[in-house]
Amino acid sequence: MKIRPALISWLQAGPLAAILILFFGIPVLVVVVVSFFDFDHSDIVPTFILDNYQDIFTSEVTWRLYLSSLKFAAIVWAITLVLGFTLANYLVFHIRSLLLKIGLFLLCSVPFWTSTIIRMISWIPFLGRNGLFNTMLIDAHIIDKPLDFLLFSDFAVVVAYVHLFTLFMMVPIFNSMARIDARLIEAAKDAGASRWTILREIVLPLCKSGIALGSIFVVTQVMGDFFVVKVMSGGQSASVVSALQNEIAALQYPPAAASAVVLVIVVMMMVAGILRVVDVRKELAS
Amino acid sequence: MHNTVTAGRPWTFHALTLCFVVFLAFLYGPMVVIYVLSFQGTEGGLTFPLRGFSTHWFHELIVNGRSGDIAGTFTRSVELAAVVSVLTVVMSIAAGLGFRRRFRGAGFLFYIAIASLVMPGLFVGLGISLVFQLLGWQTDWRVSGLGAQLTWTLPFGLLVMFAVIGRFNRSYEEAASDLGATAWQRTREVTLPILLPGIIGVALFGFTLSYDEFARTVLTAGSQNTLPLEIWAMTTNVTSPALYAVGTATTLVSFTVIGAALGSIALIQRRRSRHAASSPASVPATAMAATDPARSPAMTTQTKDGSIELVAVTKTYTQGAPPAVAELDLRVGHGAYCCLLGPSGCGKTTILRMIAGHEFPTSGDVLIGNRNVTLLPPVERGTAMMFQSYALFPHRSVIDNVAFALKIRGIGRDQRYATARELLEKVRLEAFANRLPSELSGGQQQRVALARALITNPRVLLLDEPLSALDEFLRLRMRGELRRIQRELGITFVHVTHTQLEATAVADVVVVMDQGRIEQAASPREIYLSPRNAYVARFIGGQNVMSGAVERVGEGRATLLTGTGGRIDVPLDGASVVPGEMLFASLRRDRIAVRRPATGEGRRDLLNSVAGEVHTIENQGSYVKITIDLGDGEEFVANVLDEDYFIDPIDIGDRAVATWTAGNMRLLDDRSAARSTAIRQPSAVSV
Known part of the structure; x- marks a missing residue:
């Protein structure tokens, strides 16, 4: 008896599909359903109301939170893009020895393997009022009194984000850059293109899919963050998800579900926007 | 002479190197600071240089368990990460292989996976915890926590497998089944070993992603914390050396895991090449003798x-x-x-x-x-x-x-x-x-x-x-x-x-x-001597394809009037044709003589000859290939023996007359279609 090939494929993909449907598909649907429920004290009341959404859209806080999250996403995206592109460009096109290339790449990715929270926390003794950075500046007589904006501020939040997420941008760009045929660069040089022109006309268009993938990672990470903002701003700033977490902590599930749904729609629209500009499926397929 | 190769790198290289070093300092600097601070003396505090060196905080942490249940949460997290890693490897390899064929729902499953990967972790956790709540179940790190983490590691593993399998050459498997391997032998002996680096990558990612994950687990781990959740709970006091000691300890663990993984990859590679180098060297002579049976x-x-x-x-x-x-x-x-x-x-x-x-x-x-x-x-x-x-x-x-x-x-x-x-x-x-x-x-x-x-x-x-x-x-x-x-x-x-x-x-x-x-x-000789139709004649090369309308039939041959007004004789070999019919014929290029036109010879071609301007000349060693432009679009080539050609070498642009005898013409099969313009051009260029 011959088994149909499509059936084999289904058996092979089946376990993964089952897990994703059980722990992702169904929960997402449940959140959407619960977002229309009512609640009293700590109980969920199954009914159909739009109040949760009405509260979100009429509340000034929502708009402030989104504005703040989008602002962080934009700043961090721009910085990680420039950093990630520059670093990948350096590693791929300027380091000639393959061994050194791999070594330096690993060096960049090692922190990724350590605890995210610890990496974030590690900025505190460095940036604090009596931290290493201020101490060094004072000892060098550059400033008289410690800089206050360094820690527990938007600045600190951005620094921590960049520290955590640059790698997410760098790796996909590195991947697509490494796939560029070196002869293309030589051909461009032969045609008289300058370094800068080559970068703009050849390298940049050919890493578009890498940039898009990296952007998706960075933007979704920042939009989904609730701990960096909380710790690094010292409670002064909030993000959409940290507000969501507060609602969950207060056991207000239906409003939390509603704001989660709104957030996901916003994030998915951002992702779809990136995918509209660049088709990353080619990148994933190859 | 100066050696320009060592003339130094451009300034951009040095500028970029500086950027890179600064980035590394940015990446590692703060982390090194907390590693140092975790050895702070018992009084604590963020002071530089350290007030004494002590392992007090590590002792508190691991032995006394004063700062929370680090040992317990650590064990839990390692167990969880190990299970997640194994499940991720098995499921994503299987799914990756399955995705190589088209099947119903493949696209849908792919988008679910991508959505799951980019979804904010807390959202997924919220969903799972709501499901458990509605079902009246308790969340538990072994069930809901595990599931929550898989929604993040599985799509990741799938993407890595896509990349690895995409570069995998399918003919390896076809070669294996050619050589007699069953589906299972093929997978074990060929597919999995070639995919091994990717598999180790997935295992490593699965482990570290899970070991550090907490946005998805914070609502789904139930009453027992994992290590990241324990650390998260400790961030209420962000200046505690105990927290830094946790950081140092967990970093050490992570580095050990990476080191072990990289080491095992290196070991596999080395064993492979050593195995390859040592294996057959010692084939005994007796085995050689016993070869044929x-x-x-x-x-x-x-x-x-x-x-x-x-x-x-x-x-x-x-x-x-x-x-x-x-x-x-x-x-x-x-x-x-x-x-x-x-x-x-x-x-x-x-x-x-x-x-x-x-x-x-x-x-x-x-x-x-x-x-x-x-x-x-x-x-x-x-x-x-x-x-x-x-x-x-x-x-x-x-x-x-x-x-x-x-x-x-x-x-x-x-x-x-x-x-x-x-x-x-x-x-x-x-x-x-x-x-x-x-x-x-x-x-x-x-x-x-x-x-x-x-x-x-x-x-x-x-x-x-x-x-x-x-x-x-x-x-x-x-x-x-x-x-x-x-x-x-x-x-x-x-x-x-x-x-x-x-x-x-x-x-x-x-x-x-x-x-x-x-x-x-047919045999190569037969094809060369008598190509069946214009396509074969053009593709096999060495032939000119000529065409014309039948003007006269007789003596076993037909006389054709070509598009340029010339007349050519074609032997019919028993084929019956009627006047006015369009015929195609091939002429061997090495049976053509080329000369300059005689003085007074007009543009009008004689029977079995053509005249035109020489378009290209290629010396092929033993013969010279002369292309003559007849003005009808079809390429006309004569291959002339070198000794004949160099008696009076014709140059490009000269006028030339090519002549042959009728016996070298072969009637082609294309006439019924009368497709004088619709002849398909072979894509390969004939010689």
């Missing part, structure tokens, strides 16, 4: 008749599209060297793959040795295939590649190495037995592929463009070598090529194909 049990006991017959074979890849092969009949006798010749996309490779069993006909039958094998798997056909890119298993030494089929058949090591050695001698590669394929040149790889295909003692050898990856010099040498080996073995060879010279040089039978049909199948 050793070969026979390996072989299937089929008849040795290697004749091939295709009966009305049609292959359609996409419904509605024109078939790749249409209603094709072909018979190749046992022991013949057959070349399938045609431009790319003409269906020749499809035919080869259907004979091999890597492709099944949509309709029609394939017979080998008078036995219907249409639906049999490759290994039961007695065929062997040499792949275009050779498909040598990159992780096995040359001798292991050659001996692969015997290993699959359960032949002992000494015996199979002895047989493999014998074949390597036949292709003169015995000195390279221990190398890996990547350490060989293209020509050597090709000979290994040949030896590997021949070890099963096939009755038919199928060669898919076997010479296309070689340079000109090797190509010429290897095609002679192929012919010699075929003669020596006395088995059937089917060789796919798009080069006319290659086909005519080696084959007994040349099958000229176009658009899924056979245009002519």
Whole structure:
């Protein structure tokens, strides 16, 4: 008896599909359903109301939170893009020895393997009022009194984000850059293109899919963050998800579900926007 | 002379290096600070330099458990990460392999996976915890926590497997099944070993992603914390050296895991090359002597008749599209060297793959040795295939590649190495037995592929463009070598090529194909002497195709009036034609004389001659190729012996007259269609 090939494929993909449907598909649907429920004290009341959404859209806080999250996403995206592109460009096109290339790449990715929270926390003794950075500046007589904006501020939040997420941008760009045929660069040089022109006309268009993938990672990470903002701003700033977490902590599930749904729609629209500009499926397929 | 190579890097290089170093400082600086601070004296505080050195905080943490249940949460997290890692590897490999075929819902599943990957972690956690709450179940790190983490590691593993499998050459698997491997043996011996680096990558990512994950677990871990959650709880006091000690300890653990993983990859690589280097060196002389009897049990006991017959074979890849092969009949006798010749996309490779069993006909039958094998798997056909890119298993030494089929058949090591050695001698590669394929040149790889295909003692050898990856010099040498080996073995060879010279040089039978049909199948000499139609004449080369309307019929020949007003005689060989009919004929290029026009000779052509301006001249050594522009769009070429040409060399731009005798004209089959303008141009340029 011959088994149909499509059936084999289904058996092979089946376990993964089952897990994703059980722990992702169904929960997402449940959140959407619960977002229309009512609640009293700590109980969920199954009914159909739009109040949760009405509260979100009429509340000034929502708009402030989104504005703040989008602002962080934009700043961090721009910085990680420039950093990630520059670093990948350096590693791929300027380091000639393959061994050194791999070594330096690993060096960049090692922190990724350590605890995210610890990496974030590690900025505190460095940036604090009596931290290493201020101490060094004072000892060098550059400033008289410690800089206050360094820690527990938007600045600190951005620094921590960049520290955590640059790698997410760098790796996909590195991947697509490494796939560029070196002869293309030589051909461009032969045609008289300058370094800068080559970068703009050849390298940049050919890493578009890498940039898009990296952007998706960075933007979704920042939009989904609730701990960096909380710790690094010292409670002064909030993000959409940290507000969501507060609602969950207060056991207000239906409003939390509603704001989660709104957030996901916003994030998915951002992702779809990136995918509209660049088709990353080619990148994933190859 | 200055050596410009060492003249130094441009300033941009130094600027970028500086950027890179600054980035590394940015990346590592703060982390190093907390590692140092975790050894702060018992008073604590963020002071530089340290007030004394102590392991107090580590002691508190691990032994006394003062700052929370670090030891317990650590164990829990490692257990969880291990399970997540194993499940991720198994499920994403399986799914990655499954995704290679198209199946219903594949696209949907892919988008679910991507959505799951980019979804904010807390959202997923919220969903799962709500489901559990509505069902009245308790969340638990072993169930809901595990599931939550898998929604993040599985898509990740799937993407990595896509990348790895995408670069995996499918012909490795086809080669393995050709050599007799079952689906499971194929997966174990070829697919998984080649995918191994990617698999280790997925395992490593799965472990570290899970070990550090907390956005998804914060709502789903239940009453017992994982390590990241415990650390998260400790961030209420962000200046505590205890927190930094946790950081140092967990970092050490992470580095140990990465180190172990990288080390194991390096070890596997080393063992592979060492294995390759050491394995066959010690083949005992007795095993060599026992070679020939050793070969026979390996072989299937089929008849040795290697004749091939295709009966009305049609292959359609996409419904509605024109078939790749249409209603094709072909018979190749046992022991013949057959070349399938045609431009790319003409269906020749499809035919080869259907004979091999890597492709099944949509309709029609394939017979080998008078036995219907249409639906049999490759290994039961007695065929062997040499792949275009050779498909040598990159992780096995040359001798292991050659001996692969015997290993699959359960032949002992000494015996199979002895047989493999014998074949390597036949292709003169015995000195390279221990190398890996990547350490060989293209020509050597090709000979290994040949030896590997021949070890099963096939009755038919199928060669898919076997010479296309070689340079000109090797190509010429290897095609002679192929012919010699075929003669020596006395088995059937089917060789796919798009080069006319290659086909005519080696084959007994040349099958000229176009658009899924056979245009002519005959010996190279017959095809050259009397091509059947204009397509064959153009493709096989060495011919001018001429056409004209019949003006007069008589004495067994027709006189045609060409488009440029010339007259040519064509022998009819018994064909009946009527005046006014459009005829096509071919003329051998080496049977044409070229001279300058005599003074007073007008533009009007004489019978069996044409006149025009010389367009190009190419010296080919023993002859000179002269292209004359007749003004009718068809290329007219005369190949003139060098000694004739150099008596009075004509130059480009000169006027010339070409003449021949009528007996060198061959009537072509194209007349019925009267497609004077619709003749398909072969894509290959004729010589």
